[in-house]
Amino acid sequence: MAVDLSYSDQVTGLVAKTEAFIRDHVLPIEDAHGGDIAAAGGDTIRTDLQKAAKDAGVFAPHAPIEYGGHGLGMSDRAPVFEAAGYSLFGPTALNIAAPDEGNVHMLAHIASDEQKQQFLAPLAAGDVRSAFAMTEPAPGAGADPNALNTLAVKASGGWKINGRKHFITGADGAGFFIIMARTSGEPGRRGGATMFLAPADTPGLTVGRHIGTLDKSMLGGHCVVDFEDLFVPDSAVLGEVDQGFSYAQVRLGPARMTHVMRWLGAARRGHDVAVGYVAEREGFGSKLGDLGMIQKMVADNEIDIAATRALLTQACWELDQVHTPQTPRPSRRRSPPKRSSGSSIGRCRCAVVSVCPKTFRSHASRERFARSVSTTDRPRCTAGYRQAHRRCRS
Numbered sequence: 283m284a285v286d287l288s289y290s291d292q293v294t295g296l297v298a299k300t301e302a303f304i305r306d307h308v309l310p311i312e313d314a315h316g317g318d319i320a321a322a323g324g325d326t327i328r329t330d331l332q333k334a335a336k337d338a339g340v341f342a343p344h345a346p347i348e349y350g351g352h353g354l355g356m357s358d359r360a361p362v363f364e365a366a367g368y369s370l371f372g373p374t375a376l377n378i379a380a381p382d383e384g385n386v387h388m389l390a391h392i393a394s395d396e397q398k399q400q401f402l403a404p405l406a407a408g409d410v411r412s413a414f415a416m417t418e419p420a421p422g423a424g425a426d427p428n429a430l431n432t433l434a435v436k437a438s439g440g441w442k443i444n445g446r447k448h449f450i451t452g453a454d455g456a457g458f459f460i461i462m463a464r465t466s467g468e469p470g471r472r473g474g475a476t477m478f479l480a481p482a483d484t485p486g487l488t489v490g491r492h493i494g495t496l497d498k499s500m501l502g503g504h505c506v507v508d509f510e511d512l513f514v515p516d517s518a519v520l521g522e523v524d525q526g527f528s529y530a531q532v533r534l535g536p537a538r539m540t541h542v543m544r545w546l547g548a549a550r551r552g553h554d555v556a557v558g559y560v561a562e563r564e565g566f567g568s569k570l571g572d573l574g575m576i577q578k579m580v581a582d583n584e585i586d587i588a589a590t591r592a593l594l595t596q597a598c599w600e601l602d603q604v605h606t607p608q609t610p611r612p613s614r615r616r617s618p619p620k621r622s623s624g625s626s627i628g629r630c631r632c633a634v635v636s637v638c639p640k641t642f643r644s645h646a647s648r649e650r651f652a653r654s655v656s657t658t659d660r661p662r663c664t665a666g667y668r669q670a671h672r673r674c675r676s
């Protein structure tokens with residue numbers, strides 16, 4: 283069977299428009315503020331950039347067409363997200379930054395019509411930001427979701443939620459939260475989890491301190507969030523009660539791959555800066571780019587980027603084939619690109635900084651971002667190693 287990896291004219295055109303938009307509108311702002319989105323204006327710059335993205339016809343490539351997006355599947359998202367990720371502010375400009383992008387994806391698949399009107403429509407349009415609250419301080423849920431401690435107990439007409447989350451990206455300033463809480467079973471055992479939708483101003487929901495991380499290009503921090511007798515009505519249940527763990531896969535599976543797409547763009551920018559430098563810089567009687575060691579670092583970067591892109595292409599193709607909560611998902615295909623992208627970006631970063639010290643100074647934001655993403659969500663990729671371990675023993 284022939285394998286056709288070419289993109290449609292629609293996708294090719296959108297990639298070209300995105301590249302031009304990022305180059306002309308977004309990179310100058312990122313560079314002027316050292317990749318610090320708070321210094322660039324926080325939510326004000328987000329709104330400005332998103333308006334410009336709408337005018338340029340590149341806004342919300344992932345969102346359903348009826349909610350103002352381009353309705354792209356996973357395979358078609360890959361080159362567009364990579365083009366956006368070329369600037370650290372690019373994903374925010376296109377409304378495809380984490381966690382909003384993954385939340386749009388999940389709401390589009392699981393939410394009721396009323397929930398779509400209340401939560402998906404404003405999120406897809408960029409009118410509000412959102413947060414996804416799953417991870418808890420020890421002994422609660424982290425790499426192992428079975429440890430889920432936050433409890434939702436049935437009350438008259440709804441549910442009462444109590445618990446603490448941390449590392450909740452975008453929580454400060456989010457318009458609403460998707461909360462993962464235990465609705466059956468004991469912490470440490472699988473049991474059942476349920477997802478709830480709660481507007482940020484619901485009494486009992488408190489956004490606490492920002493946990494210190496290295497990145498400065500994401501809005502709303504990575505915060506501690508407390509729920510104290512937080513009451514949500516029955517209509518706030520996202521999907522079905524006790525189905526939260528499988529819904530999490532609807533969100534996290536694709537979201538791991540969209541991380542990879544954006545990170546590929548960031549790796550490519552760092553690499554391009556370094557290549558530009560070694561092509562000009564003279565030392566020891568030649569251009570740096572004429573030296574064998576430098577050429578090897580440049581070639582290794584390009585191989586890493588190409589290999590990660592190939593693994594990503596395969597994983598996205600598979601995600602496009604199976605995407606219902608009931609259908610088995612080949613999750614083992616998603617760990618390799620995530621691991622590869624983390625390693626590639628790490629190696630690219632070292633090579634880029636080695637060949638181009640200027641990169642470290644003027645692109646410190648990219649360095650911080652790369653170090654930060656090497657921890658984000660990465661622990662869950664240990665699942666890939668666990669699966670490999672099981673295969674080795676069977």
Ligand SMILES: Cc1cc2nc3c(=O)[nH]c(=O)nc-3n(C[C@H](O)[C@H](O)[C@H](O)COP(=O)(O)OP(=O)(O)OC[C@H]3O[C@@H](n4cnc5c(N)ncnc54)[C@H](O)[C@@H]3O)c2cc1C
Pocket residue numbers: 381414415416417418423424425426448449450451452495504654657658659660661662664668
């Ligand atoms: C910048 C940032 C943003 C984040 N944003 C969000 C967010 O918006 N919403 C949210 O819910 N969460 C968020 N997280 C949380 C993130 O997803 C968790 O950190 C992750 O799931 C791991 O949980 P943990 O930190 O409790 O690690 P732990 O579960 O304590 O694991 C610690 C270490 O042990 C390793 N480990 C655990 N189990 C195994 C095993 N079986 N085999 C081998 N190794 C293992 C892990 O790989 C990890 O290195 C964010 C984290 C960061 C750093």
